Amino acid sequence: MFTRPILALLFLLMCVPVISAQDAPAPVEIVTTTTQASDLVRVLLAEVPADAVTVTALMGAGVDPHLYKPTESDIAAMSRADAVIYSGLHLEGQFDAVFEALAERGVTIYAIATPVKEQGFTLGGFDLSEELVNVDDPHFWFDPRNWELSALATAEVLAELLPDHAEVITATAEAYALDLQAVYAWSLEAMATVPEDQRVLVTSHDAFNYFGDAVGWEVRGLQGLSTADEAGVADIQAVAAFVADRGIPVLFVESSVPPQALNAVREAVVANGGAVEIAPYTLYSDAMDAPETFGGTYIGMYASNVAFIVTAFGQALPDWPEDLLPELPEDLLTVETPEE
Numbered sequence: 001m002f003t004r005p006i007l008a009l010l011f012l013l014m015c016v017p018v019i020s021a022q023d024a025p026a027p028v029e030i031v032t033t034t035t036q037a038s039d040l041v042r043v044l045l046a047e048v049p050a051d052a053v054t055v056t057a058l059m060g061a062g063v064d065p066h067l068y069k070p071t072e073s074d075i076a077a078m079s080r081a082d083a084v085i086y087s088g089l090h091l092e093g094q095f096d097a098v099f100e101a102l103a104e105r106g107v108t109i110y111a112i113a114t115p116v117k118e119q120g121f122t123l124g125g126f127d128l129s130e131e132l133v134n135v136d137d138p139h140f141w142f143d144p145r146n147w148e149l150s151a152l153a154t155a156e157v158l159a160e161l162l163p164d165h166a167e168v169i170t171a172t173a174e175a176y177a178l179d180l181q182a183v184y185a186w187s188l189e190a191m192a193t194v195p196e197d198q199r200v201l202v203t204s205h206d207a208f209n210y211f212g213d214a215v216g217w218e219v220r221g222l223q224g225l226s227t228a229d230e231a232g233v234a235d236i237q238a239v240a241a242f243v244a245d246r247g248i249p250v251l252f253v254e255s256s257v258p259p260q261a262l263n264a265v266r267e268a269v270v271a272n273g274g275a276v277e278i279a280p281y282t283l284y285s286d287a288m289d290a291p292e293t294f295g296g297t298y299i300g301m302y303a304s305n306v307a308f309i310v311t312a313f314g315q316a317l318p319d320w321p322e323d324l325l326p327e328l329p330e331d332l333l334t335v336e337t338p339e340e
């Protein structure tokens with residue numbers, strides 16, 4: 001049932017010795033998978049002394065987590081770690097077997113999606129491959145209310161791993177929850193500037209259902225929930241007909257998904273005498289930007305998407321919430337990333 005490379009990796013994993021942490025005040029070692037998971041852990045540990053904990057992030061900016069396969073060095077890092085913190089809901093589709101093996105070895109494996117799933121806020125999936133019918137849509141972080149739940153629950157896990165720093169981690173999480181509420185309120189105000197009958201977000205894959213739910217927009221993705229599903233000719237024709245029918249003015253390319261299929265939609269609309277643009281800005285979908293940039297933070301990534309959408313619909317942004325960090329860069333909308 002496992003492919004040969006996965007079996008080889010699992011074998012490698014079994015050969016790595018278990019390291020005992022009890023006799024040394026070694027830093028707690030945490031491995032994170034996706035850019036979102038890495039950012040959340042970084043935020044929550046911001047006030048913890050650097051010598052108490054190390055965080056190793058596996059996926060870099062722009063990496064597609066649906067397709068990312070753990071490398072040998074990833075597996076070695078995870079098997080050495082005290083805890084692996086990942087996104088969950090099968091977003092990291094190539095990690096499932098490795099996670100199982102790690103859990104059996106006693107490594108703490110925590111999915112950030114856990115409280116969202118437990119409290120019933122996951123959205124259903126659809127039409128994936130035959131063995132994955134009715135899975136949850138894994139893109140839960142695009143609703144900031146979900147991310148707030150995740151932040152508070154992940155803080156509890158981190159506080160248990162670092163009991164000497166539990167208080168400061170909890171305080172950081174509570175302050176961060178307020179920041180998430182502030183950016184969410186700002187996004188509601190921003191997205192409401194677009195006239196009601198135009199509030200449809202058309203993108204390359206189905207990453208934005210939670211976002212649509214959060215801001216009250218309709219969402220139409222070209223590919224299925226996983227980027228492993230290729231959009232076929234029928235999908236392209238169906239979305240083109242939908243776009244023409246609804247008079248949707250603009251389509252959005254996503255950072256970790258190639259733009260060809262969306263360009264085909266535009267061409268199909270134009271071939272039938274319609275008009276639609278590809279937005280000049282690329283949305284962040286399953287991967288964020290590099291850690292030190294605005295788009296490399298959850299708040300910056302989310303706000304960038306909102307800014308890109310609202311601007312592409314020809315509207316102006318409301319004022320950025322006072323005191324909310326990171327601040328919306330003044331040149332955000334002049335740095336274009338067109339995909340032709």
Ligand SMILES: [Zn+2]
Nearest residue numbers: 207225227286
């Ligand atoms: Zn995705």
